[in-house]
Amino acid sequence: MYTTSSYQLLDSSIKFQKLVASSYSALFDQNPSLTKLYPFGALMNGWSKVAEKSFDRMSIKPEWAVEAIDKNGTTAAVLPEVILHKPFCALTRFCQPKTAKNAPKILIVAPMSGHYATLVRNTVSSLVTEGDIYVTDWKNARDVPPEDGIFDVDSFVDYLVEFIECLGADTHVMAICQPAPLTAAAAAYIAEHNPKALPKSLTLMGGPVDPSANPSAVTDYAEKANIAQLQSSVIMPVEGDYAGAGRLVYPGIVQLTAFMSMNANTHLEAFVRQIGAESEGNAHDDDRHNRFYNEYLSVMDMPAEFFLSTVERIFKNREIATNCFQYKGAMLDLNKVKDTRLLIIEGGRDDISAPGQCKAALSLFGGIDDQNKHYILQDDAGHYGIFSGRAWRNSIKPQFLDFIKRR
Secondary structure, rough: OOOHHHHHHHHHHHHHHHHHHHHHHHHHHOOOOOOOOOOOOOHHHHHHHHHHHHHOOOOOOOOOOOOOOOOOOOOOOOOOOEEEEOOOOEEEEEOOOOOOOOEOOOOOOOOOOOOOOOHHHHHHHHOOOOOOEEEEEOOHHHHHHHHHOOOOHHHHHHHOOOOOHHHHEEEEEEEEEHHHHHHHHHHHHHHHOOOHHHOEEEEEOOOOOOOOHOOOOOHHHHHHOOHHHHHHHHOOOOOOOOOOOOOOEEEEEHHHHHHHHHHHHHHHHHHHHHHHHHOOOOOOOOOOHHHHHHHHOOOOOEEHHHHHHHHHHHHHHOOOOOOOOOEEEEEHHHHHHOOOOEEEEOOOOOOOOOOOOOOOHHOOOOOOHHHEEEEEEEEOOOOOOOHHHHHHHHHHHHHHHHHHHOO
């Protein structure tokens, strides 16, 4: 069981290890001959460079730095513009000045699952030349003062309803991973209470709409987890000089440990290779390892009540999967969603939300005509590949654009 000082210990440990790594890195930079004078000097230098970058990533939010790439390969920076500020989220727009007025408006609902919304940077970059892009830029819970209240599953739906209604019915909503079931809930609420604001289309990608449809390591963990045990084992109050001091959170570093343990050998091999590349002088800031781990290691604290209510309501009770999601004192009905189009995208190699979990939405949205429901299974794509890899760029994105532009 964590004590009240656990958060401070974790935070201090990361800072200390970063200091040690950066000290060794600076030592080798100032004395290059040390790599040859001492046994394993080059290897130690490689370790210090990799460790310094890794620990640095864990403590800061990556910059958006979105670049639009046109058909000729020309790149241009696209700066983020905050449209709506909320305590736990900033609705952020990415739009080129030359974007056509009739370009599709796309709301990307980024996951709140431990990583920053910058995880979808490649998705935004690949779409910004095609449309007017909006992203849910979730805030690190450690930076949200306790007086701003709690944030749970219902709060997440509150935000989505507000964002969709703010952007208008000509919006195409794309929910990536974790928010897929809650985006479905938001659509059901809008369909019943403000049907004219229902988005033009819904795209749900690799999300746990029905976690039991094809169990994975994540669903097994959630089903076996005891809520009381989770509260005592992974939930702790924020401490230190953070604005959210006193708020209960599921710390990002604890989440990262869980993420990496699922594929421990793969990550270990990746870091061993990168240490070797650094020691041999073959590594660079834009290599494959750094591009991936720049995002993967950048984690944020999650509000405790959001994590716990997600485990209980989405995974254990399967409220979306059984169409019995309670919201604002009433049960929502996914069958009331009618005047929109639905696209489901899954990766055949997805080990987070396994194929079938998101596909379950096709039958749950009984009010949408079959000709307005579409399904893509990308056999060669893993969890991240469906929205941020080669499979996304070369295969899924063209199909997605065709889907939203089709009348």
